[in-house]
Amino acid sequence: MARSASRVVTYSPNVFVPLTTFCRNRCAYCGFRREEGEATLLSPQEVFSLVLRGKKAGCSEVLFTLGERPEVHPRARRELEGMGYRSISDYLEELCRHILRLGLLPHTNAGILDVEELRRLRRYNASMGLMLECASRLEAHRESPGKDPGVRLEFIERAGELRIPFTTGILVGIGEGREDRRRSLEEIGRLHERYGHIQEVIIQPFSPKPGTPMGSLPPPPEEEVLETVRMAAEILPPEVGIQIPPNLVEDVVPFLREGANDLGGISEVTPDFVNPERPWPGLPSLRRRLEAEGFRLRGRLPLYPRYARDPSFMSEEVRRVVSRLADEEGYLRPPQKD
Ligand code: SF4
Numbered sequence: 001m002a003r004s005a006s007r008v009v010t011y012s013p014n015v016f017v018p019l020t021t022f023c024r025n026r027c028a029y030c031g032f033r034r035e036e037g038e039a040t041l042l043s044p045q046e047v048f049s050l051v052l053r054g055k056k057a058g059c060s061e062v063l064f065t066l067g068e069r070p071e072v073h074p075r076a077r078r079e080l081e082g083m084g085y086r087s088i089s090d091y092l093e094e095l096c097r098h099i100l101r102l103g104l105l106p107h108t109n110a111g112i113l114d115v116e117e118l119r120r121l122r123r124y125n126a127s128m129g130l131m132l133e134c135a136s137r138l139e140a141h142r143e144s145p146g147k148d149p150g151v152r153l154e155f156i157e158r159a160g161e162l163r164i165p166f167t168t169g170i171l172v173g174i175g176e177g178r179e180d181r182r183r184s185l186e187e188i189g190r191l192h193e194r195y196g197h198i199q200e201v202i203i204q205p206f207s208p209k210p211g212t213p214m215g216s217l218p219p220p221p222e223e224e225v226l227e228t229v230r231m232a233a234e235i236l237p238p239e240v241g242i243q244i245p246p247n248l249v250e251d252v253v254p255f256l257r258e259g260a261n262d263l264g265g266i267s268e269v270t271p272d273f274v275n276p277e278r279p280w281p282g283l284p285s286l287r288r289r290l291e292a293e294g295f296r297l298r299g300r301l302p303l304y305p306r307y308a309r310d311p312s313f314m315s316e317e318v319r320r321v322v323s324r325l326a327d328e329e330g331y332l333r334p335p336q337k338d
Pocket of ligand 1: 030067
């Protein structure tokens with residue numbers, strides 16, 4: 001079935017938790033990672049203070065974003081051990097378990113994990129994510145072992161075997177070309193055809209960060225990003241969402257006309273810690289803008305409606321929370337009046 005332009009545009013009200021800025025990789029565009037002396041690992045108190053603010057504000061998703069394999073840094077290892085954990089995945093498992101008990105749904109982006117870690121985290125995560133970034137080797141990833149495209153594709157495949165609703169995506173403007181982008185989208189489409197687990201693909205424009213090796217490069221021209229959305233709409237199976245981050249483009253409407261149908265997590269509580277210089281658009285004005293163009297903005301959970309209705313993609317612990325938060329179509333239930 002061919003993809004037709006969607007009038008329904010989804011987003012997930014979330015709270016963004018930057019669990020650690022320790023990372024084993026050194027991507028040339030990254031402004032999130034910190035050197036060992038300055039890097040941070042949030043304590044449970046810091047995490048839950050954010051989570052509870054999110055809960056109060058009506059968020060349903062807790063988005064964990066973190067550097068990959070922080071344990072390679074001795075200070076991160078010591079801090080984890082001081083809290084009683086052997087690894088970041090042990091810590092995440094415990095945090096996610098408590099978050100589910102609070103009635104919110106974790107979505108974790110932890111970089112490359114082994115299959116056992118992935119299996120353990122699946123139990124307490126509604127969905128998980130890993131940007132493919134690019135299916136070709138790029139200079140920007142020269143010092144990032146975790147950005148080997150083969151390793152990343154294999155990870156996304158493992159997530160498919162484990163039936164984890166999965167978010168991935170590509171970065172536009174980090175030194176790749178049109179054919180690299182096409183190949184990346186084809187590889188993602190191929191994995192989805194096999195496992196059915198790719199809920200969405202983020203088309204993320206590069207946003208330069210001062211002080212990084214790529215800090216003086218320009219962001220990609222809008223036409224290049226539009227062309228990539230068009231390409232994604234042609235290549236990806238129609239049920240796979242195409243996400244355009246609304247804080248990284250001037251106006252989402254031209255992207256929606258090309259086939260994007262999701263705006264990802266939007267937080268009224270926390271900034272985008274990966275792109276802190278780019279604030280989220282306000283929801284009321286975004287809604288008005290979309291409605292004026294004939295689109296309808298709908299809240300969703302961190303797992304897309306079709307997975308929210310399929311118990312084979314959820315643990316029992318996740319299913320219990322999803323059944324409270326989702327409406328009969330699998331979208332986010334509007335807040336109930338007491
Ligand atoms: S893996 Fe992520 S956090 Fe680590 S350097 Fe690359 S972009 Fe930054």
